[in-house]
Amino acid sequence: MDPDAVAKAFVEHYYRTFDTNRAALVGLYQEASMLTFEGHKFQGPAAIAGKLGSLPFQQCEHQIVTVDCQPSGPTGGMLVFVSGSIRTGPEEHPIKFSQVCNPAPPRSGSSPLLSLVGVRLILIACSPR
Amino acid sequence: MDPDGVAKAFVDHYYTTFDTNRAALVGLYQEGSMLTFEGSKFMGAAAITGKLTSLPFAACKHQVTTIDCQPSGPAGGMLVFVSGALQVGEGEHPLKFSQMFHLMPVGPGNFYVQNDMFRLNYG
Numbered sequence: 001m002d003p004d005a006v007a008k009a010f011v012e013h014y015y016r017t018f019d020t021n022r023a024a025l026v027g028l029y030q031e032a033s034m035l036t037f038e039g040h041k042f043q044g045p046a047a048i049a050g051k052l053g054s055l056p057f058q059q060c061e062h063q064i065v066t067v068d069c070q071p072s073g074p075t076g077g078m079l080v081f082v083s084g085s086i087r088t089g090p091e092e093h094p095i096k097f098s099q100v101c102n103p104a105p106p107r108s109g110s111s112p113l114l115s116l117v118g119v120r121l122i123l124i125a126c127s128p129r
Numbered sequence: 130m131d132p133d134g135v136a137k138a139f140v141d142h143y144y145t146t147f148d149t150n151r152a153a154l155v156g157l158y159q160e161g162s163m164l165t166f167e168g169s170k171f172m173g174a175a176a177i178t179g180k181l182t183s184l185p186f187a188a189c190k191h192q193v194t195t196i197d198c199q200p201s202g203p204a205g206g207m208l209v210f211v212s213g214a215l216q217v218g219e220g221e222h223p224l225k226f227s228q229m230f231h232l233m234p235v236g237p238g239n240f241y242v243q244n245d246m247f248r249l250n251y252g
Contacts (some may be wrong), residue, residue: 098227
C-alpha cells in the first residue's frame with residue numbers, strides 16, 4: 001500500500017473511532033504517546049483517552065478536507081497533517097481544526113493497518129471562526 | 130534551553146528569514162528534506178527553496194498565533210506545529226495557515242527542517 005493510501009486509511013480509522021466509539025481511542029496510543037490539545041499536554045493512553053473522552057460534547061462528526069503525509073525518518077514512522085472541521089451537535093456550527101499525527105511503525109506480530117495506527121504523538125489546534 | 134524555548138526560537142528565525150531573505154531558507158533544509166506545500170511535494174533544499182522563492186508575492190509577513198512542540202523520538206528531533214496568518218501585500222487580507230515542521234538536530238544547538246507541511250486554512 002502506498003504511503004498516501006496508508007495515511008488516508010489511518011485518518012479514516014482514527015476519526016471514525018473518535019466519532020462512533022471514542023473510548024476505543026485508548027487502543028491507538030502507547031505509553032510514550034503524547035497529546036497536545038489546545039496547548040494542554042497529556043501523556044500515555046489513559047490520560048489521552050481521558051482527555052478526549054471528557055470533551056464537552058456527547059457526539060461529534062469530523063469532516064476531513066485535506067490529508068498530507070511524509071515519512072518521518074529512518075525508523076519508518078509517518079507524519080500525517082490533517083485539516084477539516086468538527087461538528088459537535090446537529091445545531092452547532094462546525095469548528096475548523098488542524099491536527100498532526102505521528103503514527104509509529106508496526107510492532108512485530110501486529111496486523112499491518114492496525115499496527116500503523118499505534119499513534120505516538122498528536123498535536124491539535126482548533127481555529128474558531 | 131527548554132524544548133518550548135527552542136521551538137519558539139526556531140519558528141522566529143524561520144519566519145524572519147522567510148519574510149526578509151527568502152533565498153536564505155536554503156540553509157535550513159538538507160538533501161533529504163521534504164516539503165508538502167498546499168498538496169504539492171518537493172524534495173531537497175534546492176527544490177524546496179525554488180518553490181518558496183517562486184511564490185507569487187514579492188513581500189510577505191508571517192504572524193504566528195500558536196506554537197506547539199513535542200519531542201519526536203530518540204534521535205533528538207522535534208515536531209513543531211504552528212498556526213498563524215500570512216500577509217502578502219499592503220491592503221491584502223491576511224491568509225490563515227497551519228504549518229508542521231519536523232526538526233532534526235545538526236551540530237550543537239542547531240536544527241534543520243527534515244519535514245515541512247504547509248496548508249492555508251480557508252475561512
